Amino acid sequence: MNLPIKLLSTDFDGTLFAEFENPPIPVELQKLIAELQASGAKWAINTGREMASLMEALERAGVTIEPDYLVLVEREIHRHHESQYVALEPWNNTCTRVQKEIFNRVREDLPKIVGWINSRFHARIYEDPYSPFCLITGNTADMNAIHEYLNEYCRSVPNLAVVRNDVYARFSHDAYNKGTALGELTRQLGLQSSDVFAAGDHLNDLPMLKTQYAKYVAAPANAVPEVKELVRSEGGYVSERSHGYGVADAIKHYLGRTEG
Numbered sequence: 001m002n003l004p005i006k007l008l009s010t011d012f013d014g015t016l017f018a019e020f021e022n023p024p025i026p027v028e029l030q031k032l033i034a035e036l037q038a039s040g041a042k043w044a045i046n047t048g049r050e051m052a053s054l055m056e057a058l059e060r061a062g063v064t065i066e067p068d069y070l071v072l073v074e075r076e077i078h079r080h081h082e083s084q085y086v087a088l089e090p091w092n093n094t095c096t097r098v099q100k101e102i103f104n105r106v107r108e109d110l111p112k113i114v115g116w117i118n119s120r121f122h123a124r125i126y127e128d129p130y131s132p133f134c135l136i137t138g139n140t141a142d143m144n145a146i147h148e149y150l151n152e153y154c155r156s157v158p159n160l161a162v163v164r165n166d167v168y169a170r171f172s173h174d175a176y177n178k179g180t181a182l183g184e185l186t187r188q189l190g191l192q193s194s195d196v197f198a199a200g201d202h203l204n205d206l207p208m209l210k211t212q213y214a215k216y217v218a219a220p221a222n223a224v225p226e227v228k229e230l231v232r233s234e235g236g237y238v239s240e241r242s243h244g245y246g247v248a249d250a251i252k253h254y255l256g257r258t259e260g
């Protein structure tokens with residue numbers, strides 16, 4: 001295979017997929033990815049979603065191509081095998097253990113954190129299997145303020161990080177994010193960062209949009225300013241088109257197929 005891209009890591013929501021567009025993943029992009037896969041490249045969806053919600057969204061969108069790998073909840077890696085996705089070990093096991101350890105530490109402080117938020121904002125706070133603390137706010141301004149507070153709290157707990165995507169946030173161990181998971185996948189495939197393309201639109205994508213993990217980084221037009229800024233500073237490609245159309249532009253750019 002002579003193509004420069006041997007592994008694609010694409011965020012899902014807002015990057016590949018635009019729920020209110022028809023189709024939610026452009027046919028143009030599906031064709032490009034299918035073509036790369038046919039040439040031997042691997043495609044990973046690198047998302048904050050968990051398995052069931054991603055599978056449902058892919059099904060509903062009528063997607064004709066199949067990701068070779070999934071990075072779920074910004075950290076767990078799964079490989080496509082006979083119409084199922086199989087957990088990649090020992091990465092996922094170690095990840096679960098390390099997260100559990102740090103979450104045990106965080107639990108002591110949750111009443112204080114929840115109290116601080118509740119006295120100032122209207123927000124939804126809940127626990128799920130991936131974090132003892134998950135947060136959804138009604139608007140970006142509230143999340144910006146709470147994000148600052150949570151970052152301050154993280155300074156008091158070694159290796160604790162806030163993972164934020166728009167108005168959603170949760171805690172994670174800082175060794176596990178979209179970037180480190182992509183690094184592990186690259187290593188498992190026997191590839192280098194110089195073989196990797198990554199595209200994303202929001203804050204939880206920042207760790208994978210670095211040349212440390214992907215030589216070819218990209219953002220669609222709808223990406224938040226922090227993402228565009230990072231992609232530009234890494235010498236990457238920011239498209240003038242949104243969502244999947246922007247990703248298609250970026251792939252064509254790196255394959256040297258830009259017209260005009």
Ligand SMILES: [Mg+2]
Nearest residue numbers: 011013014202
């Ligand atoms: Mg996104």
